[in-house]
Amino acid sequence: MSNQKALFCYLDESARKMPEKIAIEEPGKGAISYQDLAALSNNVRDMLSQIGVQRGDRVGVYLHKSIDAIATFFGIMKCGAAYVPVDANAPITRNVYILKDCDVKAVVMEKSFEDRFVMEYGESEGLPYCLILDGVGCGIPLKEAIADWTHQPDQKTAQTVDPNLDDIAYILYTSGSTGKPKGVILTQQNAVSFVDWCSDAFEPNDKDRFSSHAPFHFDLSILDIYVPIKHGATLILISEDVGKDPIRLARLFSEERITIWYSTPSILSLLTQFGRMEQYDYSSLRICLFAGEVFPIKHLKALKSLLPEPSYYNLYGPTETNVCTYYPIPKQIPDNQIKPFPIGKTCSHLQSIVVDENGKPVQRGVEGELCIIGPGVTQGYWNLPDRTANAFLVDSQGMYWYKTGDIVVEEPDGNYIYIGRRDRMVKKRGYRVELGEIESVLYNHPLVKEAAVIAQFDDLHGVRVKAFLSFNEGEHGSIIGMKRYCSENLPIYMVPDLFTFMDVLPKTSTDKIDYQRLKDVG
Amino acid sequence: MAGTIESTIKQYILDEFLPGEDPNALLNSTPLISGGILDSLATLRLVAFLEEQFGIQIQAHETGIEYLNSIADITSLVQSKM
Numbered sequence: 001m002s003n004q005k006a007l008f009c010y011l012d013e014s015a016r017k018m019p020e021k022i023a024i025e026e027p028g029k030g031a032i033s034y035q036d037l038a039a040l041s042n043n044v045r046d047m048l049s050q051i052g053v054q055r056g057d058r059v060g061v062y063l064h065k066s067i068d069a070i071a072t073f074f075g076i077m078k079c080g081a082a083y084v085p086v087d088a089n090a091p092i093t094r095n096v097y098i099l100k101d102c103d104v105k106a107v108v109m110e111k112s113f114e115d116r117f118v119m120e121y122g123e124s125e126g127l128p129y130c131l132i133l134d135g136v137g138c139g140i141p142l143k144e145a146i147a148d149w150t151h152q153p154d155q156k157t158a159q160t161v162d163p164n165l166d167d168i169a170y171i172l173y174t175s176g177s178t179g180k181p182k183g184v185i186l187t188q189q190n191a192v193s194f195v196d197w198c199s200d201a202f203e204p205n206d207k208d209r210f211s212s213h214a215p216f217h218f219d220l221s222i223l224d225i226y227v228p229i230k231h232g233a234t235l236i237l238i239s240e241d242v243g244k245d246p247i248r249l250a251r252l253f254s255e256e257r258i259t260i261w262y263s264t265p266s267i268l269s270l271l272t273q274f275g276r277m278e279q280y281d282y283s284s285l286r287i288c289l290f291a292g293e294v295f296p297i298k299h300l301k302a303l304k305s306l307l308p309e310p311s312y313y314n315l316y317g318p319t320e321t322n323v324c325t326y327y328p329i330p331k332q333i334p335d336n337q338i339k340p341f342p343i344g345k346t347c348s349h350l351q352s353i354v355v356d357e358n359g360k361p362v363q364r365g366v367e368g369e370l371c372i373i374g375p376g377v378t379q380g381y382w383n384l385p386d387r388t389a390n391a392f393l394v395d396s397q398g399m400y401w402y403k404t405g406d407i408v409v410e411e412p413d414g415n416y417i418y419i420g421r422r423d424r425m426v427k428k429r430g431y432r433v434e435l436g437e438i439e440s441v442l443y444n445h446p447l448v449k450e451a452a453v454i455a456q457f458d459d460l461h462g463v464r465v466k467a468f469l470s471f472n473e474g475e476h477g478s479i480i481g482m483k484r485y486c487s488e489n490l491p492i493y494m495v496p497d498l499f500t501f502m503d504v505l506p507k508t509s510t511d512k513i514d515y516q517r518l519k520d521v522g
Numbered sequence: 523m524a525g526t527i528e529s530t531i532k533q534y535i536l537d538e539f540l541p542g543e544d545p546n547a548l549l550n551s552t553p554l555i556s557g558g559i560l561d562s563l564a565t566l567r568l569v570a571f572l573e574e575q576f577g578i579q580i581q582a583h584e585t586g587i588e589y590l591n592s593i594a595d596i597t598s599l600v601q602s603k604m
Contacts, residue, residue: 244562247582266563274566429563479543480552480559487558495558500542 006163006188007195008077010230011038017232018206024067024235027242027252030138032067034232037074040139042160043146044075044108049158050149051129053105055080058171060099060107060128061216062117064088065237066136069216070225072108073170077188080161081105082168084183085216088113089240090491094181096120098173102183102382104128110135165189171382172219172319174432175494177424179440183382184319191222193375194322197349198227201326202287202313204260206232209284211253213238213263218430219319220291223262233260243267250275257284261310264430265295266462272303282307291315291323292430294340294418296459301333316343316418319432320378320391320402324350325370325416342415343408350374353401354410359393367419370408371401378402426455428463431493435465438496441489442467445482447475450505452513453496467496468518470504477501527576528597534571535593539564550594555587565590572596578603 011034014023019035032040053059059076061083063069069085076083084102086095088110096117099107106129109117114132121127133141149155161167169188176182198204210228212235214220228235236256242248250271253261268290271277288303288310295314304312312329327344346352353361354368362368371393377400380388392400407419424435435453442451450470457463471477479499486495506517528550536545539559554560560568568590569580578600584590589599 241586245582245585246566247585270563270566274570478547479540480547480557483540483558484553487556492558492561495561497539498541 004163005165005192006077006167007169007191007226008041008074008160009163010195010226011041011074012160014229014232021206021232022234023229024070024237025256026067026138026237026239027256030067030140032071032139036139037067037071040071040142040146041074041078042157044072044142045078045160046156046158047131047146047149048075048079048081048106050156051106051131053079053081055161055167057081057105058084058102058168060104060109061085062088062095062099062107062109062113063133064110064136065212065216065240067139067237068133068136068142070235071139071142073216073225077167077169078160079158080164080167082185083170085170085172085221087215087217087491091487091489092116092120093489094491098181098183099128101173101180102171106131108133110141163188165192172217174319175425175434175437177434177436179437181437182384182387184378185380185382186222186319186322186378189375190322190378191226193349194222195226195230197323197347197376198223199230200348202227202260202289204228204231204233208233208259209257210235211238211256211258211261211263212236213243213261213267214430215240219322220262220264220430222322223289228260246270246273246275250277250280253285254280254282258282259284260287260289261285262289262291264292265290265299266293266429268303269296269299272299272306277306283309285310288312289315291317293427293463296462297333297337297340298459300329300341304329304333314341314343316416317372318404318406321350321372321374321376321404323347324352324372324376324404327415340418342411343418344415346372347376350376352416354408354416355393355403364410364412367407367409369422370404370406370416372404373399373401426463426465428455428465428493431491433465433494438465438467438486438490438494441486442469442482444489445477445485447471447477449473450513452505452515452518454515454518456519461497464497465494466498466500466518468500468502468505468521470502524597524601527600528593530575531572531593531596531600534568534575535559538567538571548593550597551592553591554593555591560590568596572600576600576604 015034015038022031023034023037025031073083108131135141165188169191171183173181212224314327315323317324325343405422408416438453439451449472452468506514508514
């Protein structure tokens with residue numbers, strides 16, 4: 001493959017071919033054409049270059065989901081730098097940790113975050129350059145910030161870097177077992193190989209209207225943003241508010257005539273249960289993609305009976321590989337099917353093996369850990385050489401296979417069945433949750449003596465996170481107080497659903513916390 | 523009337539989202555959404571409960587923090603629809 005490619009080439013090429021075409025819509029607010037999006041991203045590139053951002057740097061993006069954010073991503077990549085999107089709704093301490101961890105040169109940020117960000121960051125630590133936008137929406141606050149900047153003296157136009165597949169495109173932070181999020185490094189090659197695979201697999205075209213449901217710090221956003229832009233299609237941005245409100249979401253899904261939908265199964269289940277979908281027309285929809293967790297068959301059947309026409313695909317893959325296997329759901333789901341569908345076969349740009357606990361390949365039909373190799377696979381974690389080394393299996397030819405941590409079994413027809421996790425990570429509504437990260441936050445509470453967190457699944461609630469705590473002598477906690485404390489230190493999806501207080505947590509014979517007994521209690 | 527509505531809502535929140543909590547710790551003013559007690563899914567389940575229990579219809583724009591962040595707020599919303 002030639003080294004002359006990068007995600008921003010897709011935008012510039014679509015802007016050249018169809019300048020007037022709408023690239024992105026913010027429903028009810030406005031839209032931007034390909035030529036305006038390309039021009040705006042060039043302005044961001046110029047501004048960032050002027051403040052010294054160059055190839056190899058990282059730039060934080062602390063913005064709500066918007067055209068402003070997407071133009072910023074392209075502008076950053078056009079400098080040869082990597083964007084680091086943080087969750088605008090997460091506690092600021094977590095976001096500051098992330099931006100410090102990867103040592104960002106600059107942060108593009110909404111004004112509402114500025115004061116607390118500066119306070120949390122601590123000016124003594126050499127605050128990164130903060131480019132402040134007065135909110136977000138349709139690219140307007142970004143244009144205003146650019147207009148202010150261009151009025152300053154000595155402004156210069158910069159050049160877009162030559163595309164290079166080895167440049168880091170973005171770093172996505174996911175929950176980390178040590179109590180701190182860890183940054184997964186994804187290069188232009190990782191991203192471009194995935195986007196090109198999507199083109200082959202789903203054959204999108206410039207008439208398509210893609211949903212963008214996932215937040216931008218989540219890896220589903222890579223397909224959402226870059227596949228439509230490559231094909232000159234239109235991206236419909238779904239705001240965080242509407243995204244979690246099935247009644248408004250069901251209406252928007254229909255009114256915006258979405259042709260390719262992509263989200264977690266949880267969102268599709270919510271739409272089916274609470275969205276009152278039967279009153280709307282979804283005849284535009286041709287492809288429905290879901291990923292991030294197991295889709296309970298009951299809810300998938302309900303969705304398919306409401307919307308029988310589109311093609312459905314189950315996509316699977318961790319952030320480290322993006323999608324690495326996929327499975328087309330059959331047109332008719334047999335009535336007696338009760339097991340979830342397989343995660344399918346390996347995507348054509350990747351290869352897979354299944355290994356036992358000694359790293360030796362197992363025979364088809366035997367359970368083992370799924371490992372992946374190919375141009376879509378991360379090189380590792382930012383600033384964590386040991387974690388990176390542990391994440392890969394080196395085979396006898398010296399090839400590095402990413403160990404997904406997921407246990408699978410290969411069926412006779414070559415499809416993989418997902419069995420479960422090898423470690424303590426769970427997926428809750430599509431988000432990766434390391435139970436150890438929650439425990440570590442709980443241990444930081446001044447009253448807490450011991451903390452243990454488990455996850456359990458039931459059909460009614462899906463995955464629920466349960467915390468067990470004991471307190472220092474003479475101290476008592478309240479469930480309300482603990483929930484509030486967690487919500488101040490963790491994203492909301494990581495706040496335990498249930499708390500149990502104990503005098504002392506149960507122990508094994510080696511004096512470790514006995515998680516099995518907690519599961520029996522839980 | 524308001525007292526009955528309040529206590530029904532309070533009991534539901536305690537049973538569903540705070541099992542094991544001392545009922546006296548949950549005040550009418552305790553922040554529910556901003557306090558990490560109700561996430562988006564819990565909010566939907568609460569709305570479905572309110573609609574069924576009180577025979578009311580809650581509009582999409584009323585399912586956010588402005589209307590549902592405390593038992594007092596929820597009670598006012600329910601009362602305004604009865």
